[in-house]
Amino acid sequence: MPLLSKKFIMLTCAMSCAAATLTLAGCSSAGAGSGSTNPAASSNGTPTASAGTVAATGNVVSQTGNTVSDAGGLISNTPLPIPGVATSQQDLGTTVTNGGQIVTALGDGISSGLGKMGSNPNPIGTTVASTGTVISKTGITVGSAGQLVTDLGATGSPLQPLSPLTTPIGSALSSAGVSIDSAGQLAALSLAIGPVQQVTQSLSTAIVPTITTVTDTTQTIGQTTGLGQPVSGLLATIGNGISSAGTQVGGSSSNVLAKDVGGIVTTVGGVVTSTSGLLTSDSASGSPSTSPLAALPSLSSLxxxxxxxxxxxxxxxxxxxxxxxxxxxxxxxxxxxxxxxxxxxxxxxxxxxxxxxxxxxxxxxxxxxxxxxxxxxxxxxxxxx
Structure with missing residues (x-):
């Protein structure tokens, strides 16, 4: 009976989600407006220097999520000398893997949205819309956690005496997970079109130029004082060093977690390297002095x-x-x-x-x-x- 109930709930939510999708699609096609309703649509612009730093930060988050997911895979596939825990072990690994996917979805939303300021016409909208995926992944994780709790009291499990407690709790978590997943899918659609998209588009139009102006100002200050190029070079050197260390860590072992940790270190180095673009522009004319004393000749005017x-x-x-x-x-x-x-x-x-x-x-x-x-x-x- 619990299995049939679970299937019925999943079928009902799937039908509701499909109906909501059709309704939103109809509203979108019937409404007036000539602009694109896809916030992920890219223009022909070039990402700004600050966008590079945001994208690199998103990569760190995504790589962290991948590491957590791979840890879940190891949990599932590592044999344990404990009888009756194989199913629960698989459930635990699946739950951890799904949890990592939440983090990965968050990082991907940052990179593809705010990380593409200057090339994405609505970067804020893309990042906001990605929260629907995050919610959906959260629902999937809650559902797998419910299955874990249920299996802890299954026949043959060391905790079978607790089945009167684990079964209803697990079923409740599984049902909640299905509901959260459906809500996340609906949110992903709702946040990408209609009034929400219009609001995020307005925010992007107002905020992105401001961020670009601030970045241009820091680059101008760096070039004017002569400090931009040497400090930028120092940051690039440090970032490349960190990335190189990450590559060595990842290549030091065939273990998937070692490679993932190396990937995290490498992406952190990418963040440091990307900040160098906040102090100097590649398109600047001439070659600024690499000495911090480059500004001193201006004192000769005194x-x-x-x-x-x-x-x-x-x-x-x-x-x-x-x-x-x-x-x-x-x-x-x-x-x-x-x-x-x-x-x-x-x-x-x-x-x-x-x-x-x-x-x-x-x-x-x-x-x-x-x-x-x-x-x-x-x-x-x-x-x-």
Whole structure:
């Protein structure tokens, strides 16, 4: 009787789901509107840099789900020296496998939706619609858990005395799983068309350009300061190193879990590598300096401030106290060597001298603009005393 009841419930839910599908399809075809109702439809655009990071994160989630599913397979196929538990063991493995599919569906929804901002016309809609699949997979997992509970009290099981308790609980879980699965399938349809699709389309239209603008701003800052390229290169190096380590872990054993764990590590490296695109653009013209001091030459424009100090009293320039301090520090460093700035002034003087001696002009030393600035400030300070 429980088996017939279960089949009846599944048949009823399947018929209800089919009827709902036909109803939604009819409403969709009867309604006015010329736009595409499929949020997964792609445009001809290119995914943004931020989308790459989101997609890589989705890959980590998906790979984690695959790992859990494979663990379920191992549970099902590993023989145990316990009589009467073979069926329950299979049920447990199936439940774990189905649970991993929930995580995989979540990651796939992230990657195919928000992970394709710039190429998917409605990335938010795609990700939202994928929650229907997540709900459906959850229902399947609950149903398999119900079967596990039922079989724990089956004939021949060590827990057979608990069958008066396990049978009704298992049946209830199985029925709930069927209902959740049907609800998830209905949600997947409802979220992909109609009013929900219109809302998600509006959100995508408003939010995606904002995210793109923020990404463009961080890239511009990185290129302007000269820090984008070196930091981006560092992130790429670290990410590639992590991915390489993941590849080695996956190849170190024929065990499926070892390969899956290696895959997780590899995808994490992909996330780190993808963040490098947030700081610099591949389409940027020229080759930005790889040195964090690349922004220092802009300080050479301050050398024109030496005319501010000019001649006259030290009170004529707001920089006079600073230039005087630098001049005194340099003088005391060269005479008595007791100035706390003597090592710095000596090093700068040496760097400036080396640049001049090389015969290649001021461009031969990356510190020339800085040494020239300090030299001008020191001279200015000296004239004020």
């Amino acid at each position: 050398s024109s401030l030496s005319s501010v100090g000019g001649t006259g009293s030290s009170g004529a320039s707001p920089l006079a106290p600073i230039t005087g301090l630098l001049a005194n520090a340099s003088a005391s460093g060269s005479t008595a060597g007791s100035s706390p700035l003597a090592p710095v002034t000596g090093l700068i003087s040496g760097a400036s001298g080396s640049a001049s001696a090389s015969g290649s002009g001021s461009a031969s030393s990356p510190l020339t603009p800085l040494t020239g600035l300090l030299g001008n400030l020191g001279t200015m300070g000296g004239r004020t005393h």
